[in-house]
Amino acid sequence: MEKIISLCKRRGFIFQGSEIYGGLAGTWDYGPLGVTLKNNIKRLWWEMFVENRDDMYGVDAALIMNPKVWEASGHVAGFADPLENGEKFNVMFKTSVGAGEEAIVSYLRPETAQGMFVNFKNVIDAFHPKLPFGMGQIGKAFRNEISPRDFIFRTREFEQMEIEYFVKEKDWKDFFENWREQMFDWMKAIGLPKKSIHELEVPEEDRAHYSKRTVDFEFDFPFGKKELYGLAYRTDFDLRNHSASSGVDLQYFEEETGERFTPHVIEPTFGVDRTILAVLTSAYTEDELNGETRTYLKLSKSIAPVKAAIFPLLKNKPELVEKAREVYMMLKKEIPQIVFDDNGNIGKRYRRQDEIGTPACITIDFDTLKDDTVTVRDRDTGEQKRVAIKDLKDSI
Numbered sequence: 001m002e003k004i005i006s007l008c009k010r011r012g013f014i015f016q017g018s019e020i021y022g023g024l025a026g027t028w029d030y031g032p033l034g035v036t037l038k039n040n041i042k043r044l045w046w047e048m049f050v051e052n053r054d055d056m057y058g059v060d061a062a063l064i065m066n067p068k069v070w071e072a073s074g075h076v077a078g079f080a081d082p083l084e085n086g087e088k089f090n091v092m093f094k095t096s097v098g099a100g101e102e103a104i105v106s107y108l109r110p111e112t113a114q115g116m117f118v119n120f121k122n123v124i125d126a127f128h129p130k131l132p133f134g135m136g137q138i139g140k141a142f143r144n145e146i147s148p149r150d151f152i153f154r155t156r157e158f159e160q161m162e163i164e165y166f167v168k169e170k171d172w173k174d175f176f177e178n179w180r181e182q183m184f185d186w187m188k189a190i191g192l193p194k195k196s197i198h199e200l201e202v203p204e205e206d207r208a209h210y211s212k213r214t215v216d217f218e219f220d221f222p223f224g225k226k227e228l229y230g231l232a233y234r235t236d237f238d239l240r241n242h243s244a245s246s247g248v249d250l251q252y253f254e255e256e257t258g259e260r261f262t263p264h265v266i267e268p269t270f271g272v273d274r275t276i277l278a279v280l281t282s283a284y285t286e287d288e289l290n291g292e293t294r295t296y297l298k299l300s301k302s303i304a305p306v307k308a309a310i311f312p313l314l315k316n317k318p319e320l321v322e323k324a325r326e327v328y329m330m331l332k333k334e335i336p337q338i339v340f341d342d343n344g345n346i347g348k349r350y351r352r353q354d355e356i357g358t359p360a361c362i363t364i365d366f367d368t369l370k371d372d373t374v375t376v377r378d379r380d381t382g383e384q385k386r387v388a389i390k391d392l393k394d395s396i
């Protein structure tokens, strides 16, 4: 963990929150490479689970909601952890909304899920979806964790990617299985090794107040096997309670059968920050290349923050620098996540790119000026091959 935390700081992935003031427990800031990695992960998730499907509806709800939401959801009464003395401590962050006498107490949302349940009727009225269908959301959640720890694993402000998938009660088991598989597909897509993932059937006494069945996906983090994601069967708990509490009918009307009922919910939930930690942990590699030890991040191309680095072989040869700039400008239009680097010798530049997980390094040398080919060096094997400039985009 120390090596990963140090690499994250040194290379501009993740910094301690408010560092110059000594930090603030449970908060971390993403730097330039971290935010790109995070955005790549979120974009991939959004494409896979929302955009590429006909049965999913994306939303982006407010972080601060009417406090009645948190009463109906059971969070005011039950979202608490035990303190040492056995006392229960509600981990929702309280805040006040409005000024003076008008101010009301509300909370920063502890899960994005409720932002979807309260918009269930809006989505039905606007789109008339047929069951089964789902809602998806990516956004911040806040929990005043009693003991934040393990870098970005347990923090007080974090991000979730969540799905509420609405089904008929009789179908819940099938969809639960189906989502289990889809969660594995996702973990594969971001390059997490299957052998590091373990399913845990969560016993009743450990389940959240709304869940009738939960499977946790645990991951082998450097500090032990810990929860990465969760899959829960939330029954009709949330819609039913919001109906009762708001007085707004949140039932679904099925035209074919003329039936009116409250759908049941399967909820796959993915922590963004834990995803990043799992990705960094499994990508972190130390090996020996050409007799030298090196550190590199074996990030999957789909999420690597830098897809390729362009180098002129020598910094002091204007014709090489000019040609390298030209190749860089050309590729940048097609693949924005590339960098130009002419700082230090080639070996140093390779090591820098290896450490941040750049899959390909492209060097412009004297042959390039003659035949318009470049060398492309592979991050994992160190192998180099000659590629024509016109084929570069496809090659990387």
Ligand code: GAP
Pocket (backbone or CB within 6 Å): 110, 111, 112, 113, 143, 145, 152, 153, 154, 155, 156, 157, 158, 159, 160, 162, 227, 228, 229, 230, 267, 269, 270, 271, 272, 273, 274
């Ligand atoms: N809506 C369901 C829900 O919020 P959860 O298991 O409490 O379920 C979902 O949280 C996911 O959010 C977890 O699997 C984890 O990835 C992430 N998560 C929860 N608490 C976290 C924390 N304090 N810091 C970082 N990530 C957290």
